[in-house]
Amino acid sequence: MAAPPEGKYSINLVRFDAELTPHLLATVPTSDFDRMLDDLSVSSTGLVLAPHIDGAGLYDRDGALLEVHPVGRMDDWYPKGGLSPDGRWMALTGPDRQVRILDREAGTETLAGPFDQVLRIEVSNGGTTWIYGLGPEQQWGIYRARAGALDRVSDNVHGQVSPSGERVLEVREGLATLRAVGEDEPLATAQLPWLIGKHGRSQFWDEDHVVVRMGGHTPLLELDLREL
Amino acid sequence: MRLVHRDAPERTATVEAAPGPALVLHHTDAKGKQRKKTFKAGGKRTDDMVAIWYKLLRFASKEGWVAPAPQEGGGPLSWLNFHHLDSYGTLAFTLDHTRGHVWMYEKRPGAFLCRVTRGSCEEHAIDVRPIDRVRELVCAADGDLYALLATIKRGRADTPAWLLPPKASTRSTWCASTPS
Numbered sequence: 331m332a333a334p335p336e337g338k339y340s341i342n343l344v345r346f347d348a349e350l351t352p353h354l355l356a357t358v359p360t361s362d363f364d365r366m367l368d369d370l371s372v373s374s375t376g377l378v379l380a381p382h383i384d385g386a387g388l389y390d391r392d393g394a395l396l397e398v399h400p401v402g403r404m405d406d407w408y409p410k411g412g413l414s415p416d417g418r419w420m421a422l423t424g425p426d427r428q429v430r431i432l433d434r435e436a437g438t439e440t441l442a443g444p445f446d447q448v449l450r451i452e453v454s455n456g457g458t459t460w461i462y463g464l465g466p467e468q469q470w471g472i473y474r475a476r477a478g479a480l481d482r483v484s485d486n487v488h489g490q491v492s493p494s495g496e497r498v499l500e501v502r503e504g505l506a507t508l509r510a511v512g513e514d515e516p517l518a519t520a521q522l523p524w525l526i527g528k529h530g531r532s533q534f535w536d537e538d539h540v541v542v543r544m545g546g547h548t549p550l551l552e553l554d555l556r557e558l
Numbered sequence: 559m560r561l562v563h564r565d566a567p568e569r570t571a572t573v574e575a576a577p578g579p580a581l582v583l584h585h586t587d588a589k590g591k592q593r594k595k596t597f598k599a600g601g602k603r604t605d606d607m608v609a610i611w612y613k614l615l616r617f618a619s620k621e622g623w624v625a626p627a628p629q630e631g632g633g634p635l636s637w638l639n640f641h642h643l644d645s646y647g648t649l650a651f652t653l654d655h656t657r658g659h660v661w662m663y664e665k666r667p668g669a670f671l672c673r674v675t676r677g678s679c680e681e682h683a684i685d686v687r688p689i690d691r692v693r694e695l696v697c698a699a700d701g702d703l704y705a706l707l708a709t710i711k712r713g714r715a716d717t718p719a720w721l722l723p724p725k726a727s728t729r730s731t732w733c734a735s736t737p738s
Contacts, residue, residue: 370694
């Protein structure tokens with residue numbers, strides 16, 4: 331067995347089970363984050379998209395390596411990627427400023443871009459891919475890629491698309507704004523005076539409830555969007 | 559805003575706006591004595607409510623106060639969790655949709671994975687030192703938590719001992735370049 335490659339950093343992929351016991355699935359030594367996925371995504375079928383020394387690795391829940399895919403970084407961000415909940419679709423930043431969207435079942439690939447920056451990628455069942463970044467015509471925002479088309483659905487790259495893909499929640503400077511995807515006029519807004527932070531990061535429990543992190547030194551909180 | 563103390567739920571506190579502008583925290587100390595603390599912005603921006611709230615939250619967090627749900631008056635806030643005294647902040651979080659948990663990664667200093675049950679302030683923390691940074695955190699549909707834990711070594715990658723099996727294993731823990 332060859333000696334493991336050396337690196338300044340060691341990225342450990344760990345799974346904590348229900349008893350909170352850690353299981354080390356893989357260790358990736360590296361000194362070069364430019365060519366390695368800096369992201370983690372898990373499907374409900376037990377597939378794990380995580381860093382690999384040659385890009386992105388698709389692992390099973392026990393750490394067995396199933397696939398390896400090359401990735402590329404954008405200007406200021408390390409390579410990003412996402413996996414659909416059913417594990418069929420996968421999207422990765424490529425070396426040519428394009429986001430590669432792969433249908434693993436059909437073995438096909440489509441490109442979305444160009445992007446100068448990609449902060450985050452989310453993939454829905456059915457292949458709709460949400461790309462948070464600096465896209466065509468140098469515009470920041472959230473982009474939706476589906477069926478070969480790419481459209482910008484929000485100008486706020488720090489927003490979060492709801493599970494249905496129909497709404498976007500933006501939280502910044504203490505203001506929560508809910509919009510329909512692709513619409514400028516907000517559906518609802520709420521000033522939350524105890525919130526501090528330039529940009530919030532949010533994750534949805536469901537279509538109506540969302541957890542928001544406003545930044546360092548600030549609390550996590552949950553919003554009921556029906557009350558906005 | 560209504561607050562209760564993390565360690566003694568019978569201790570309560572409230573936050574009220576005051577002229578100035580200012581915020582006043584009315585609270586009960588550990589000896590049961592009623593206390594009042596006023597927060598104002600310093601410097602030139604005396605009307606900076608964000609700065610005032612920041613001061614109050616820092617103090618409240620330091621003293622162990624949490625904001626339970628539901629808050630009086632309704633509104634969109636349904637749950638809120640304060641940070642620990644010396645937390646540098648939550649750097650990553652993920653949701654366990656199945657069990658209703660929020661998983662957070664905090665630097666306090668040291669590195670901790672904290673699990674908070676939705677709607678409560680009950681917390682379970684896992685000390686993941688000497689991990690230098692949790693780069694990503696994802697909860698799977700079955701409730702298992704996946705994390706990318708980064709360590710920085712001097713010239714050679716390594717894995718913390720607590721992540722390794724109890725006995726020496728022949729299984730390679732680094733990624734082979736060829737898929738199985």
